């Protein structure tokens with residue numbers, strides 16, 4: 001798919017066709033593209049945990065903060081949890097932050113990886129939604145290893161809805177030119 005079309009036409013999907021599975025080969029192909037994302041000094045701190053079946057349904061219960069995300073996860077055949085290896089991106093070898101943004105860069109890196117993941121999935125005919133609303137115990141329920149931080153959940157599957165594109169701000173609201 002053409003890159004600009006992929007960026008503009010990807011939509012967050014919140015209702016999936018639960019009768020259609022996503023195979024290991026399919027998700028591996030998407031992850032294989034996401035791993036080419038840029039990162040701070042090529043530290044590549046983003047990690048991916050692929051959840052299906054019981055593991056996914058246990059995670060879907062960790063949504064008291066916003067129950068709708070639980071419904072999304074139950075309808076999706078797969079949820080991918082993104083985590084980051086803490087305090088490597090944006091840090092010097094001696095452990096001191098390289099810039100005043102401190103650990104802001106690790107979220108920056110993970111955000112890029114999340115977008116690469118969603119675009120690669122869309123290019124492969126799959127739909128996604130990034131979810132930032134989940135309960136505090138989600139990390140433990142998934143089994144995120146010590147030293148990593150759970151940063152986002154992405155539901156993956158075949159769309160069972162086709163929502164209109166939400167409004168975007170005009171370029172003039174976003175851009176400042178200076179010379």
Ligand SMILES: Cc1cc2nc3c(=O)[nH]c(=O)nc-3n(C[C@H](O)[C@H](O)[C@H](O)COP(=O)(O)O)c2cc1C
Nearest residue numbers: 010011012013014069129130131132133134165166
């Ligand atoms: C960091 C982040 C967190 C998000 N969290 C949620 C969420 O918890 N639940 C949800 O349904 N959508 C969530 N979204 C999806 C946004 O609502 C969606 O991207 C936005 O409304 C624009 O729609 P679009 O993705 O179709 O262009 C999240 C998106 C991002 C980038």
